Amino acid sequence: MEEQGYIELRVTNRDNSLSPKDIDINEIKDFISDIETFLYPNRKEKRNRPHISYDIEKGSAKHKFFLPITAVILFNGLTSEIKNRRNLDFLDYKRQSIIDKFQKKALKEGYKIEFNNSMQNHPTLVIDETTDYEMIAPTFFESEFYLYGEIYQEGGKNPNLHISTSKYGNITVSATKEQIMNGEKKTYKPYGVKVRGKKNLEDDSLSDLVLLEFIQYKPLFNQSLLDKVIDKASENLNKITDVDTWLDDIKAEGV
Template sequence: MEEQGYIELKVTNKDNNISPKDIDINEVKAFISDVETFLYPNRREKQNRPHISYDIEEGSAKHKFFLPITAVILFNGLTSEIKNRNNLDFLDNKRQSIIDKFQKKAVKEDSIIEFNNSISQEPSLIIDYTTNFEMIAPTFYESEFYLYGEIYQEGGKNPNVHISTKKYGNLTISATKEQIMDGEKKTYKPYGIKVRGKKSFEEDSLTDLELIEFIQYKPVFNKSLLEKVIEKASVNLSKITNVDTWLDDIKTEGYERS
């Protein structure tokens, strides 16, 4: 069995009067989720992560995580590097977001968060109300997306289409007069829309959407069309040597396409 160690996030304030009973269960849940994501940012890593146990101790509020020593070394290395560089530019977006979340918490609650672990006698990182690490990783990516829902409005002085979707709610898509006027009136009908725009890494929201084309939604199984699509895709699919790994890569958090 691999050697075990611990990492610890100690939360104090200026009055030094925080204790475990002051910590709400939602905050505990957030700490657990944030530490897991900081150590294992994507879905595959989380699925394969080692056993981690948790405890909250006195001495202000100490959020303590017990896990293999290799994970402790990783935690110590990342937090120490943040301290030494005094920036986040070497971290991926998800890890930057976690540190940013902690510094926002410190400012909002006027608190101090010490990052400790079992292989270092001193805190590897301290975040307080004066900390101001800048997020430099992109917060969104640009791509093309397919949206499905009911179009409830189209037109306007600045031409656009309004569509109600289950996943993203109501969205506004900029369009041209020609795109809107082409074909039948689409209001109050289920449609698919191919758009280009931006998707947020943090909130999974879409912005700056522009219409590429309408795809009328016809929920009827078309075997002939399915066979043609499979035949067309099989050329590239046959080149994939490990299908399971390829699918895992597609599903990796932070890089999912709509």
């Protein structure tokens, strides 16, 4: 079994009166979620992360996480580097956003948050009301996406189409006259569209979408066809040792 250690966020307020009973369960939930994301930012890392246990102790309010020493080393390195550099520019967007969230909490609640761990006898990072690390990571990424739903409007002086999706609601996509006029009329029909545009890293919203191509489909369930596809694929699927990882590697961005 791998050597274990701990990381700790010690939270004090302006008059040093804070104790564990003053911490609301929603705030505890936020601390737990934020630390998990700081250590394991993406979905694949979260799924494969080691066991983490939690406790809250006296001494103001100490949020303590018990986990393998490799995770403690990562936490120690990241927080020490933030302190030494006095900026966040080396971190990915999600980690920057977690530190920014702690800064906002410290300012709003009058908190002082000390980042400690079992490898050091002093805080590797301190965030309080005066801390002002600027987020400089991009807030979006550009990629290609697949949208599925009903096209409810198309055309206009500046050609575009409007598609209603289950996850994002009504989405506007820029297009050309030729793309819209080619083939049958698509209004009020279920369609898929392949688009290029931007996805916001903070709220997952899409913007600046441009149509690449239409993908007509019929969302009807066909049990017989499904059974045939499963039978055909089963032989090769049985050779895959980690199906979840394989699916993550091949699937496209879709909504």
